[in-house]
Amino acid sequence: MASSTISSSSSFLKPRQRTPLFPAKSLHLPRPRSIRSIAGDLSTSTVSSASTPSAAAAAEKKIAGPVEKDPIRLWHRYVDWLYQHKDLGLYLDVSRIGFTEEFLERMEPRMQSAFLAMRELEKGAIANPDEGRMVGHYWLRNPKLAPNSFLMTQIEQTLDTISKFADDIIGAKIKPPSSPAGRFTQILSVGIGGSALGPQFVAEALAPDNPPLKVRFIDNTDPAGIDHQVAQIGPELASTLVIVISKSGGTPETRNGLLEVQKAFREAGLDFSKQGVAITQENSLLDNTARIEGWLARFPMFDWVGGRTSVMSAVGLLPAALQAWELTLKRCLLVLH
Numbered sequence: 320m321a322s323s324t325i326s327s328s329s330s331f332l333k334p335r336q337r338t339p340l341f342p343a344k345s346l347h348l349p350r351p352r353s354i355r356s357i358a359g360d361l362s363t364s365t366v367s368s369a370s371t372p373s374a375a376a377a378a379e380k381k382i383a384g385p386v387e388k389d390p391i392r393l394w395h396r397y398v399d400w401l402y403q404h405k406d407l408g409l410y411l412d413v414s415r416i417g418f419t420e421e422f423l424e425r426m427e428p429r430m431q432s433a434f435l436a437m438r439e440l441e442k443g444a445i446a447n448p449d450e451g452r453m454v455g456h457y458w459l460r461n462p463k464l465a466p467n468s469f470l471m472t473q474i475e476q477t478l479d480t481i482s483k484f485a486d487d488i489i490g491a492k493i494k495p496p497s498s499p500a501g502r503f504t505q506i507l508s509v510g511i512g513g514s515a516l517g518p519q520f521v522a523e524a525l526a527p528d529n530p531p532l533k534v535r536f537i538d539n540t541d542p543a544g545i546d547h548q549v550a551q552i553g554p555e556l557a558s559t560l561v562i563v564i565s566k567s568g569g570t571p572e573t574r575n576g577l578l579e580v581q582k583a584f585r586e587a588g589l590d591f592s593k594q595g596v597a598i599t600q601e602n603s604l605l606d607n608t609a610r611i612e613g614w615l616a617r618f619p620m621f622d623w624v625g626g627r628t629s630v631m632s633a634v635g636l637l638p639a640a641l642q643a644w645e646l647t648l649k650r651c652l653l654v655l656h
């Protein structure tokens with residue numbers, strides 16, 4: 320989501336003479352609902368901010384006008400208010416929602432302050448005050464949007480490292496030490512919640528039918544589930560790349576999965592460190608474990624990327640690259656951007 324698109328609302332939402340409220344790409348399409356239910360929501364939000372029942376009723380009148388029934392007036396309202404985003408092929412008809420002009424005027428300052436907050440957020444404001452963090456996952460899709468050159472370089476260098484590592488794994492320049500296949504054939508992804516959803520999305524939605532490395536997931540702490548995955552891998556454990564993903568690096572469920580997998584490696588007489596990869600924040604427990612044990616590779620998870628929005632970080636892109644998603648990583652970023 321580029322700043323330029325957040326703030327440039329005016330060309331998209333009619334009427335063009337009025338001050339537009341909804342910017343092109345910040346609109347979230349509601350589920351199809353009846354006009355009355357939407358108008359009802361508007362009334363409810365007003366009621367909650369009004370102090371007395373009569374004040375609430377008055378405010379309700381101002382915000383939610385009657386839904387237009389007259390076909391000519393409705394047509395003009397439609398022409399005025401049809402929202403079009405030609406690039407996205409998106410049309411949204413808000414004309415049948417019973418909002419009034421006064422409602423729009425009252426909302427304008429609130430919307431402008433929301434846009435301002437969004438612009439600030441994109442420029443790197445601390446948007447997560449509890450943890451003192453920026454929120455910048457969209458910089459991953461276009462590093463030039465990052466608020467400073469350090470972050471931009473960090474994103475670009477990580478991309479290059481992911482590309483090279485994936486090429487080396489697929490091209491068998493980096494091999495598992497004891498595999499009869501002489502190359503990695505499987506990925507076992509260990510991580511839960513936000514650290515599993517991105518790789519699962521990539522595997523389900525983007526990977527080709529027969530990727531060079533097939534992927535399996537340990538995404539909860541169920542011992543039977545973990546055993547099941549390990550048993551299904553069987554002798555191919557010797558050619559399995561284990562990617563352990565945890566932003567915090569300390570999630571107990573993920574650590575349980577890791578310990579179980581490491582036990583399976585020991586029992587099979589395999590050296591886990593030659594097949595283990597960590598994706599985590601620098602200096603986390605997982606990062607330190609991987610560094611001290613000398614794992615095959617470590618990739619960063621930036622503190623300004625939330626788990627559930629991490630698919631365009633190493634969390635999603637390393638599995639994507641290893642499954643040879645047909646586009647190169649940079650092209651894929653371009654497409655998603």
Ligand SMILES: O=P(O)(O)OC[C@H]1O[C@](O)(CO)[C@@H](O)[C@@H]1O
Pocket residue numbers: 511512513514564565566567568569570573626627
């Ligand atoms: O990536 P981490 O730090 O292991 O965190 C995993 C946990 O964090 C979340 O992604 C978000 O809180 C949860 O879904 C999950 O339980």
